[in-house]
Amino acid sequence: MAKLLFIDDAADVADSYEQLWRDVEKHAELTPTIEFVDCYDFFVALLAAIARDVSVALMPNGEVGECLRWDGRSLGERSGVNRDASLGSGSSSGLGLSSGLGLSLRATIEWLRESEAELGVMTSGSTGAPKLVWHGMDSLTRGVRLGDEHTNDVWGLAYHPAHFAGLQVFFQALANQNSLVRLFGLEADAIHRAIDQHHVTHLSATPTFLNLLCSGNKSNSHASVKRITTGGERLPTALIHRITALFPNAKLTNIYASTETGSLLVADGETFTVPLELQGRIKIIDGELAVHQSLLAKSIQTNATLLGDGDYFLTGDRVELIDVINSAHTDAEQPIGNNPLRFRFLGRRQDEINVGGFKVNPLEVEELLLAMDEVAGARVYGRANSVTGYLVACDLVLQPKQSLSTLQLRERLAPQMASYKIPRIVNIVDKLPTTYSGKQDRLN
Amino acid sequence: MTELYAIIEQVMAEAGRAPASELTPATTLRKQLGFDSLELAVLTVRIEAEFGVDVFADGLVDTIGELQAKLDAKGTGAC
Numbered sequence: 001m002a003k004l005l006f007i008d009d010a011a012d013v014a015d016s017y018e019q020l021w022r023d024v025e026k027h028a029e030l031t032p033t034i035e036f037v038d039c040y041d042f043f044v045a046l047l048a049a050i051a052r053d054v055s056v057a058l059m060p061n062g063e064v065g066e067c068l069r070w071d072g073r074s075l076g077e078r079s080g081v082n083r084d085a086s087l088g089s090g091s092s093s094g095l096g097l098s099s100g101l102g103l104s105l106r107a108t109i110e111w112l113r114e115s116e117a118e119l120g121v122m123t124s125g126s127t128g129a130p131k132l133v134w135h136g137m138d139s140l141t142r143g144v145r146l147g148d149e150h151t152n153d154v155w156g157l158a159y160h161p162a163h164f165a166g167l168q169v170f171f172q173a174l175a176n177q178n179s180l181v182r183l184f185g186l187e188a189d190a191i192h193r194a195i196d197q198h199h200v201t202h203l204s205a206t207p208t209f210l211n212l213l214c215s216g217n218k219s220n221s222h223a224s225v226k227r228i229t230t231g232g233e234r235l236p237t238a239l240i241h242r243i244t245a246l247f248p249n250a251k252l253t254n255i256y257a258s259t260e261t262g263s264l265l266v267a268d269g270e271t272f273t274v275p276l277e278l279q280g281r282i283k284i285i286d287g288e289l290a291v292h293q294s295l296l297a298k299s300i301q302t303n304a305t306l307l308g309d310g311d312y313f314l315t316g317d318r319v320e321l322i323d324v325i326n327s328a329h330t331d332a333e334q335p336i337g338n339n340p341l342r343f344r345f346l347g348r349r350q351d352e353i354n355v356g357g358f359k360v361n362p363l364e365v366e367e368l369l370l371a372m373d374e375v376a377g378a379r380v381y382g383r384a385n386s387v388t389g390y391l392v393a394c395d396l397v398l399q400p401k402q403s404l405s406t407l408q409l410r411e412r413l414a415p416q417m418a419s420y421k422i423p424r425i426v427n428i429v430d431k432l433p434t435t436y437s438g439k440q441d442r443l444n
Numbered sequence: 445m446t447e448l449y450a451i452i453e454q455v456m457a458e459a460g461r462a463p464a465s466e467l468t469p470a471t472t473l474r475k476q477l478g479f480d481s482l483e484l485a486v487l488t489v490r491i492e493a494e495f496g497v498d499v500f501a502d503g504l505v506d507t508i509g510e511l512q513a514k515l516d517a518k519g520t521g522a523c
Contacts, residue, residue, distance in 0.1 A: 356481060385492075386500040387485040406458040424458075424486045 005173075006040055006157075008182040009194055015040045017177055024048050033120075035059040036162045039182060043161070043170065050115045050137065057120030057132060058162040060436045109175040112141050118298065121164045123259040133259050133297045135164070141171050143263050150176040154198055156183045156191075156225075158205035163437040164259040165232065169204050178202075184438065188212055192220060199224040203250075206438040207233045212431075214242035215376030215397060221248050231255040231263070233439050234345045235270060236367040256345075260313065261291050271322060274341040282341065288349060289317045316350060318361075319343040351442055353382035353390050355420045360392055362442075365423065368416055369394065369409075374402040379432045379440055383425050393425035395432060404428075445469070445512055451490045452477070452508065459483055469509030491515075 006015045020043065027048035034045045034056050049056045119140060120132045155173045157180045159166035166184070173180045181198045183191045183205075191213060194200070200222070207230055225247045235254045243252055254267040264282070265272045274282045281292035290312040322342040347363040354360075362380035369378035377397035382390035398404060406426045413422045433441040449467050456463065456477065464477060473479045479487065488500045491511070499505060499514040 383489055385485045385488050386498055387488055387504075388481055391482070391485045391489060393489075407460050410458070411460065420482060424482060425489060 003177055004179045006043065006180050006182065007194075007198055008039060009197070010182065010186060010190065013040065020044065020047070024051060030054050031056070033057045033059050034162075036160070039157075039161055046119075046170075050112060050117045053116040055118040055120070055134070058122070058167075060122065060160050060162040108177075109141065109144055109146060112137055112144075112171060112175070119167070121167065121259055122162070133164075135262070135297045139262050139297060140164075140167055141175070143168055144172050144175045146175055150178065152201070153178045154201045154224075155180050156195060156200040156203045156205075157181060158183045158203060158209050159438055160184050160436045164262070165204060165257065165437065168263070188215065192222075195222050195225065201225060202227045202229075203247075204229040206230060206440075207235045207239055208432075208434055208440045209438045210243050211239055211370075211377055214239070214246050215399065221246055223249055225250045227251050227253070229253045229255060231257045232437070234347060234363050235267075236363075236370055237270065238367060238371040240269065256289075258315065260297055261295055261315070262297070264291070264295065270344045272343055272345075276340065279340065283312070284319060284321060284341070284343065285312065285314065287318055287320075289315045289319050289343075289345075291315060316348055318346040318349050320346050348442075353380075353392055355382075355390055355392060356388040358418075358420050360421045362392075365392060365394070365413075365417070365421055368413060369396065369423075372404070372412065374398055374404045377432050379442075380423060381442065391425060392421060392423045393427070394423040395427045395429045397429060397431060445508075447494065448491070448508065448512055448515070451494060452487065455479075455483055455487050455490060458486070467508060469507065469512065471508050472506050473508070473511075474506065 003017045004014050005017045005020050006013065008014075020040075023044045024047040027044050030049060030052065031045075034042060034049065036042050036059060046056070046058070115137045118134045118136050120134050123131050123133060153173070153176060155169055155178055157166065157169055159169060161167070161170060161184075170180065172178070179198070181194050181200050183194055183200075183203075186194070195203075201224055203225055205228070210228070210230060226249055228243065228247055228250045230243075230252070231254060240252065243250075254269070255263050256265040256267070256272055257263040264278070265274065267273075278295070281295055283290050293311045293313060296313055320343060322344060347361045351362050352359045353362060360382075362382075365380040366378045369375050369380070375396055376399045379395045381393055381395075383393040385391055396404065404426075406424075409426055410422050410424075435441050452467060452473075453463060461478070464471070471477065473484065473487070484500070484504070488498060492498050495515055495518070497515055497518045499511050505511055505514065
């Protein structure tokens with residue numbers, strides 16, 4: 001039986017690797033953008049562009065894609081056939097893909113990395129307007145791991161395939177000829193079924209996605225999952241406990257990654273440590289994580305307007321240093337002695353809520369809400385008003401058969417936080433909005 | 445005025461306060477009901493959600509009657 005590439009129970013689809021390479025070879029109609037409609041077609045068009053060194057912008061479907069289409073200028077500058085301009089609609093590529101690449105893992109990853117194609121990937125849009133960031137194949141495949149130990153991995157595809165993290169999962173699976181099981185965009189029940197039915201062993205997903213899975217699922221656990229990688233948002237301690245209960249055999253890795261930087265750092269729990277080889281290229285400027293341009297996506301490296309003073313990109317992520325001494329410098333704290341830089345994330349700078357002049361970090365409030373037994377999901381945000389500027393409001397998803405009144409919530413939080421931080425407007429909702437990349441949507 | 449009273453009573457209940465013995469147009473929000481700025485903010489958010497009127501947009505009001513006058517001026521039909 002041919003090795004399966006992509007399994008989508010919702011669409012009753014199971015596509016094989018053999019078919020994939022044949023279709024990539026036949027796919028000669030190259031366009032400056034690849035619009036996501038169908039997963040398999042998307043993978044075929046993507047690999048066809050990589051095979052021919054053609055740079056393409058990847059467009060998720062729906063509103064985000066619509067938004068980006070207006071930005072035609074940035075698409076046109078980058079897109080085009082780079083190496084073999086003779087390839088046109090209907091021509092046979094003669095790339096030899098189906099005879100060779102499907103057989104050798106080493107050849108697959110080398111083939112990917114040798115391509116001169118750049119891929120335009122959209123940022124998640126969780127805290128600002130989505131923008132297009134161009135990556136070379138080297139940075140997109142930097143995290144791919146090869147080896148016999150990966151032969152039987154089965155990946156759950158929890159990210160949208162056009163998203164940076166979704167592409168990384170795709171390339172990891174492709175390089176090892178692993179199967180991908182579609183999980184993104186499904187309801188929690190369908191995700192649980194797919195993980196069990198196809199014995200998913202590896203998951204890469206946002207904390208928001210994992211929280212969705214943990215909510216209302218106290219009886220089942222997924223023994224097949226051996227490895228979970230999460231990132232893109234803060235990972236609350238309460239959620240770590242829930243993930244451990246749901247996936248008892250999984251090693252959980254929390255990474256710092258973004259569309260602009262790719263995967264950069266790995267955390268132990270909530271604490272990130274900057275490794276020796278990155279010391280000096282990652283620092284804290286005025287409480288905000290800053291990344292040197294040498295670690296950025298190609299299009300950001302060359303865009304001076306996105307770089308702050310000294311060629312550092314300000315990520316917008318507020319962090320708190322651990323083991324520090326205070327200094328008189330405006331760059332705030334420095335690590336003690338020769339210790340490596342260690343920090344934890346506090347949240348996005350632009351997410352802070354200003355209540356009558358007092359700043360509230362919504363993630364701090366969300367973490368306390370999530371620690372309540374009744375609460376399955378929480379989104380904290382500012383509600384504008386003419387008295388205090390903003391009030392803290394929250395949308396809550398409750399665990400099945402649970403209730404929680406505004407007064408109960410306030411009484412429970414009162415001993416733990418200042419009065420102005422406690423949500424005053426509480427809405428009970430069925431689910432929380434997410435961006436196409438699976439993060440909590442903080443704009444809408 | 446009934447709908448406005450209901451919103452005021454809801455804000456007080458959510459704050460864990462005992463219901464007021466009586467609400468009249470002359471009742472003051474701060475002195476008699478003890479609303480602080482955060483409770484006034486909640487009140488304006490709730491009124492705006494119900495009637496689409498920001499009653500504190502052009503300065504603070506003090507009595508329930510003044511709140512009602514703001515709603516009447518906008519023609520909300522609240523009573």
